[in-house]
Amino acid sequence: MVKLIAIEGIDGSGKTTLARALHEKLSRKYKVVLTSEPFTQDILNLLEKYGWKDQVLLALLFSADREIHVRWMMEQDAEIIITDRYYYSTIAYQGVRVQEEWLISLNSVFPRPNLTILLDVPLDVAWERLSRKRDSMNFEEKLRSLGEVRERYLRLAKKEGFHVLDGTRPLEELVTASLDLILGSFSTSLRNLSI
Numbered sequence: 001m002v003k004l005i006a007i008e009g010i011d012g013s014g015k016t017t018l019a020r021a022l023h024e025k026l027s028r029k030y031k032v033v034l035t036s037e038p039f040t041q042d043i044l045n046l047l048e049k050y051g052w053k054d055q056v057l058l059a060l061l062f063s064a065d066r067e068i069h070v071r072w073m074m075e076q077d078a079e080i081i082i083t084d085r086y087y088y089s090t091i092a093y094q095g096v097r098v099q100e101e102w103l104i105s106l107n108s109v110f111p112r113p114n115l116t117i118l119l120d121v122p123l124d125v126a127w128e129r130l131s132r133k134r135d136s137m138n139f140e141e142k143l144r145s146l147g148e149v150r151e152r153y154l155r156l157a158k159k160e161g162f163h164v165l166d167g168t169r170p171l172e173e174l175v176t177a178s179l180d181l182i183l184g185s186f187s188t189s190l191r192n193l194s195i
């Protein structure tokens with residue numbers, strides 16, 4: 001039974017870096033697939049074409065992208081799938097403007113992750129990191145609402161029972177803490193394979 005692990009957090013929280021490090025470590029013992037959202041280039045083309053202002057449209061586009069992504073995940077021959085972003089991103093980001101109940105209902109068709117890790121960082125840390133990689137999409141637009149997105153993520157973590165890690169910690173510490181959570185959630189058989 002494949003384990004789905006979601007890494008969530010605001011832009012610049014360190015998701016991609018942690019996801020890649022976990023993929024590298026876990027691949028030594030498990031069949032691991034690393035993936036991310038947005039998933040399809042088509043969605044990125046549509047986002048570029050229609051822009052980032054219409055949050056209802058974004059919710060529909062990201063959820064449609066997720067349907068394609070989940071179908072693809074189901075076809076993978078893997079013991080673990082790590083996704084850099086999943087449906088909590090839609091609830092956290094589009095939930096700033098769009099009714100949360102509708103977003104939750106729209107995404108209720110997707111499999112729930114076995115484990116979700118939220119990387120939490122203060123806005124000034126995210127800002128400093130993002131300014132290093134200004135190529136990220138719709139930079140200015142993002143920063144306007146990132147504070148509220150962060151609060152929504154923290155509230156979701158409490159409600160959904162997912163794990164919050166301090167994203168300002170050194171990467172090595174975050175990898176160790178994440179591996180403890182991941183392997184701790186496995187059945188005994190899988191856990192015996194120490195990393």
Ligand SMILES: Nc1ncnc2c1ncn2[C@@H]1O[C@H](COP(=O)(O)OP(=O)(O)O)[C@@H](O)[C@H]1O
Pocket residue numbers: 009010011012013014015016017018129130132133167168169170171174
């Ligand atoms: N634990 C960390 N400590 C310090 N810098 C980090 C850490 N994790 C990531 N970074 C740096 O922060 C920036 C954003 O990281 P990235 O993984 O792209 O974040 P995200 O995918 O959440 O936007 C990159 O320059 C990366 O090297």
Ligand SMILES: Cc1cn([C@H]2C[C@H](O)[C@@H](COP(=O)(O)OP(=O)(O)O)O2)c(=O)[nH]c1=O
Pocket residue numbers: 010011012015016037038058062063085086087089090091093094136137142
């Ligand atoms: C998957 C998803 C992403 N997003 C946003 C978050 C990011 O700003 C952007 C995706 O860009 P991304 O490359 O993930 O940015 P970063 O690596 O900095 O996190 O799209 C949503 O608003 N809703 C969603 O459902």
